[in-house]
Amino acid sequence: MFDLPRANTHKERNNILWRLHIDLPLLFGLIVLLSIGLAVLFSAVGGETDQVVKQAIRIALALLAMFVVAQVPPRVMQLWAIWLFLFGLILLVLVIVMGDVGKGAQRWLKFGGFRFQPSELMKLAVPLAAAWYFSDKALPPRILPLILGFILIITPTLLIAAQPDLGTSLLICSSGIFVIFLAGISWRIIGFLAGSLAAFLPILWFFLMHEYQKQRVRTLFNPEADPLGSGYHIIQSKIAIGSGGLMGKGWLNGTQSRLDFLPERTTDFIFSVFCEEFGLIGVLVLLTIYIFVIARGLYIATQAQDTFTRLLAGSITLTFFVYLFVNIGMVIGILPVVGLPLPLISWGGTSLITMLVSFGILMSIHTHRQLLSK
Amino acid sequence: MIPDPRNPIKDHISETSLFVTRTVVAFLLVVLMLGGLVVRLVYLQIVKHENYETLSEKNRISIIPEAPTRGLIYDRNGVLLADNLPSFSLELIPEQIKSFDQTLALIKELINVSDDDVENYHKLRKRERRFKKIPLKRKLTEQEVAVISVNQHALDGVYIEARLQRHYPFGLAMAHVLGYVGRINVEELARLPEAQYRASRYIGKIGLEKHYESILHGDVGYNKVETDALGRVIRILEKTPPVPGNNLYLHLDSDLQLATEGALAGRRGAVVAIDPENGAVLALVSNPSFDPNLFVNGIDTKTYSQLRDDPDMPLFNRALRGRYAPGSTIKPALAFLGLQHGVITPSWEIMDPGWYSLPNDDHRYRDWKKWGHGKVDLETAIVQSCDTYYYELAYRLGIDRMHKGMSMFGFGTKTGLDIGEEASGIMPSRDWKRGAKQEPWYPGETLITGIGQGFWTATPLQIALHTAILSHHGVGYKPQLLASYETSEQFFHREKVPLDPISTQDDPNWTIVLEGMRKVVHGLRGTARTAFQGSKYVAGGKTGTAQVISIAQDEEYDEEKIALRHRDNALFVGFAPYDNPKIAVSVIIENAGHGGSEAAPVAKQVIDHYLLRP
Numbered sequence A: 001m002f003d004l005p006r007a008n009t010h011k012e013r014n015n016i017l018w019r020l021h022i023d024l025p026l027l028f029g030l031i032v033l034l035s036i037g038l039a040v041l042f043s044a045v046g047g048e049t050d051q052v053v054k055q056a057i058r059i060a061l062a063l064l065a066m067f068v069v070a071q072v073p074p075r076v077m078q079l080w081a082i083w084l085f086l087f088g089l090i091l092l093v094l095v096i097v098m099g100d101v102g103k104g105a106q107r108w109l110k111f112g113g114f115r116f117q118p119s120e121l122m123k124l125a126v127p128l129a130a131a132w133y134f135s136d137k138a139l140p141p142r143i144l145p146l147i148l149g150f151i152l153i154i155t156p157t158l159l160i161a162a163q164p165d166l167g168t169s170l171l172i173c174s175s176g177i178f179v180i181f182l183a184g185i186s187w188r189i190i191g192f193l194a195g196s197l198a199a200f201l202p203i204l205w206f207f208l209m210h211e212y213q214k215q216r217v218r219t220l221f222n223p224e225a226d227p228l229g230s231g232y233h234i235i236q237s238k239i240a241i242g243s244g245g246l247m248g249k250g251w252l253n254g255t256q257s258r259l260d261f262l263p264e265r266t267t268d269f270i271f272s273v274f275c276e277e278f279g280l281i282g283v284l285v286l287l288t289i290y291i292f293v294i295a296r297g298l299y300i301a302t303q304a305q306d307t308f309t310r311l312l313a314g315s316i317t318l319t320f321f322v323y324l325f326v327n328i329g330m331v332i333g334i335l336p337v338v339g340l341p342l343p344l345i346s347w348g349g350t351s352l353i354t355m356l357v358s359f360g361i362l363m364s365i366h367t368h369r370q371l372l373s374k
Numbered sequence B: 001m002i003p004d005p006r007n008p009i010k011d012h013i014s015e016t017s018l019f020v021t022r023t024v025v026a027f028l029l030v031v032l033m034l035g036g037l038v039v040r041l042v043y044l045q046i047v048k049h050e051n052y053e054t055l056s057e058k059n060r061i062s063i064i065p066e067a068p069t070r071g072l073i074y075d076r077n078g079v080l081l082a083d084n085l086p087s088f089s090l091e092l093i094p095e096q097i098k099s100f101d102q103t104l105a106l107i108k109e110l111i112n113v114s115d116d117d118v119e120n121y122h123k124l125r126k127r128e129r130r131f132k133k134i135p136l137k138r139k140l141t142e143q144e145v146a147v148i149s150v151n152q153h154a155l156d157g158v159y160i161e162a163r164l165q166r167h168y169p170f171g172l173a174m175a176h177v178l179g180y181v182g183r184i185n186v187e188e189l190a191r192l193p194e195a196q197y198r199a200s201r202y203i204g205k206i207g208l209e210k211h212y213e214s215i216l217h218g219d220v221g222y223n224k225v226e227t228d229a230l231g232r233v234i235r236i237l238e239k240t241p242p243v244p245g246n247n248l249y250l251h252l253d254s255d256l257q258l259a260t261e262g263a264l265a266g267r268r269g270a271v272v273a274i275d276p277e278n279g280a281v282l283a284l285v286s287n288p289s290f291d292p293n294l295f296v297n298g299i300d301t302k303t304y305s306q307l308r309d310d311p312d313m314p315l316f317n318r319a320l321r322g323r324y325a326p327g328s329t330i331k332p333a334l335a336f337l338g339l340q341h342g343v344i345t346p347s348w349e350i351m352d353p354g355w356y357s358l359p360n361d362d363h364r365y366r367d368w369k370k371w372g373h374g375k376v377d378l379e380t381a382i383v384q385s386c387d388t389y390y391y392e393l394a395y396r397l398g399i400d401r402m403h404k405g406m407s408m409f410g411f412g413t414k415t416g417l418d419i420g421e422e423a424s425g426i427m428p429s430r431d432w433k434r435g436a437k438q439e440p441w442y443p444g445e446t447l448i449t450g451i452g453q454g455f456w457t458a459t460p461l462q463i464a465l466h467t468a469i470l471s472h473h474g475v476g477y478k479p480q481l482l483a484s485y486e487t488s489e490q491f492f493h494r495e496k497v498p499l500d501p502i503s504t505q506d507d508p509n510w511t512i513v514l515e516g517m518r519k520v521v522h523g524l525r526g527t528a529r530t531a532f533q534g535s536k537y538v539a540g541g542k543t544g545t546a547q548v549i550s551i552a553q554d555e556e557y558d559e560e561k562i563a564l565r566h567r568d569n570a571l572f573v574g575f576a577p578y579d580n581p582k583i584a585v586s587v588i589i590e591n592a593g594h595g596g597s598e599a600a601p602v603a604k605q606v607i608d609h610y611l612l613r614p
Helices: A009-014 A024-044 A050-071 A074-098 A118-135 A143-161 A166-183 A187-208 A211-221 A232-244 A270-303 A307-331 A350-367 B012-047 B049-060 B100-110 B115-127 B142-150 B171-178 B186-191 B207-211 B213-217 B254-264 B301-309 B327-340 B378-383 B387-408 B430-437 B443-450 B460-471 B508-522 B595-612
Strands: A100-102 A105-111 A114-116 B061-066 B080-092 B134-137 B158-167 B180-183 B202-206 B221-227 B233-240 B247-250 B269-275 B280-287 B350-352 B374-376 B482-486 B491-493 B540-546 B569-576 B583-589
Touching (some): A074 A143, A074 A307, A118 A143, A118 A166, A118 A350, A232 B049, A270 A307, A270 A350, A270 B012, A307 A350, A307 B012, B049 B061, B100 B142, B115 B134, B142 B158, B171 B207, B180 B207, B202 B213, B254 B269, B254 B280, B269 B595, B327 B460, B327 B540, B327 B569, B327 B595, B350 B387, B374 B378, B378 B387, B460 B508, B460 B569, B460 B583, B508 B540, B508 B569
Antiparallel strands (some): A100 A105, B061 B221, B269 B280, B482 B491, B540 B569
């Protein structure tokens, strides 16, 4: 249908960055977002440098991880995908059996003094495994591989949902779903699945969701019902965003965040800080950069040379978008508070490393292409 | 790639095309969904911007009121009567204290802290935010303040807080004039202007403190501050300092007040001294009294019930609310009314056999002198306080003219002294009796009224005012305590308030009755001559000995037999100097017996102090 022009591969190959397996446009987008993240963090913590320096170190480490991963050729990833996935699955089971309890949910595994969240690993392992699974199937997939692929995705999803960690399980599920979608599942089946999902929602609500999760959903629709309790986050967040207006209050001048009204302002609600200080204009600029990164990711996917890499690249990029959409959606009060960070901007190490490692995969995919002669 | 026999053949061209299509669809969806977010953001940041901006400001800005300093009260010579003294308390900020037990142990090494204090602290702490100061111990002594201050460096989160607290240096002597302030209670809170009293802790409860609350209180100040989500103050944005309350300057003479209190020597009673030239209240004493300082921070129940249940009623303001029969003290004024209405003349005489009876009635109205005064003219009637003469005079005047005339002297209505709380007393009349007793007026009651007894009651303040009016030839002034008050910019003087004059000032009848009063004090047979023997000025006066209970017909009045509380009240009214009165005094001593021997010496001391003080 589309036949996009190939990049000037000769020129690219001579580039030093190419040899280092770095995709410059992607790196540029990421650096800009990470820098914005540091600036907003500096404001959100009240102008202190300690946390900002810490975060900068994390970013440096994560970027390093990205470069390392970018050196790994995709075919190696393809070889390791299923083993990584199985390893992750075992860890998930271990979490359920003997995990550490933090914030009312079992998410952590302890190795000595080191705590580890297996679900982070699965964020990479699931799209890898799904892409691996569909890579040697004829596409669009037939019904049997589709079902098997679906089981492959839903198993870790349910294990993580049982921790319970709704946000991550949602992400992991969607990363797998994207693989299936990009693999070319027919629109009829998509329609059917969407219908089933709609039918499943009441079951989810009445039988599977925890009370605190239900409370979050209720709060979403009526935050004012409990302004000092569960609705407080959303109300204060909306005040921060709304009071930012078109131009914003200016960097370091956000009163909502600097005066502690805004909870979780360095992590889940950092977007509110951004909106308050930089206004709608700033938001549009920020979203444009995000779209640029997403577009570059999808472009990389279209340029990939085999099924595995293109499915993987597409899934990684779209999952990145899900982060973005869910986080902003919850912060502006149209999605329930599920506790997902704003990608590349929110404070915190684990998700950042996972995220940049996945971008490392993208770079690897893009820079390990074989030169094809037309 | 080698085709897998289990799988259909992979078609790379169509797969690529399918993938690109899907990717483009996905990208379009991404853009569409982000567009949805932007729509929502536009709604929040543009459409509802003002709304959220207001909410944000409201979040951020708090108004913290600051209580004004209460105005001080001075007497006429600038002596401080009501002061604001710092009261020190030990206060802790919980969030700055690492371990309460450790800190408490440190404090206990330095000063005494009772278990009650600690318990109280914990109670308050639970109610307050963690960054607010919470008192652990109040009313620190100077020594305690010093000890804590020296060790302050070791006591993080421990503070000595100085708060201004009302103090009445004269204590009991001024209680019935000044009243006192106390903590604002729930009812007052509901009635007060909320904004003005946001930060205030005290309010005038009674006396001048209550009457001049609006002048004394001052205007509340505001600090517009930026606070964080917990209400902790981050910085002050705007400061509107409180305007201190105005200082009051009274006509009252604290020296005279103390001398008056001393003259009463602990006896139950009241003394009011007024300057006849302007109505200035120079002294106002009601004995016994109480310490107003007890009430400032809330009096404990035990002390309060002791005061309340004391049979001598120290809380009762006798000068303003005590209703006493004025007795013979009103005789000069009544004589003036007789002269004014022409029912008597100065030379007109009666024969006093020691009693009087109405025509066609054999009830005998007795004179205090059992065997009578013999021939009595007006002057003798005043000087010797002849009851029989006044029975006849009252009979001739009739109750209607007596009521009207005596009302002009201020009886039966509140004087309007700027404390409030006054009783109006009773100046009886036909109307009054019909209203109060549903009975007609009986002629005998006119006679009793003629000697200041019967239904007639008056407050010491009213009696003093009547004396002032009399001494000033019928031109009186409303009694006032406040002379002036001082705002930050200027002084406001209170003008004297003239009352309706009774006759003209040069009416010769004034001289006639006042001459009688002079002889009460200085005459050979005056009822108060002993008290005023050797006085260095010329005064005028009138004694009174008022019955507290009525004596049955033909019953002997025997002082010895009558219970203490049923003995006569001793009264005296006086003024001096005679030609140009500067002070008019009323004295009432409860159950003390004779006015001449008990009340007149008190008046003499008061007048002496006022006129002869160096």
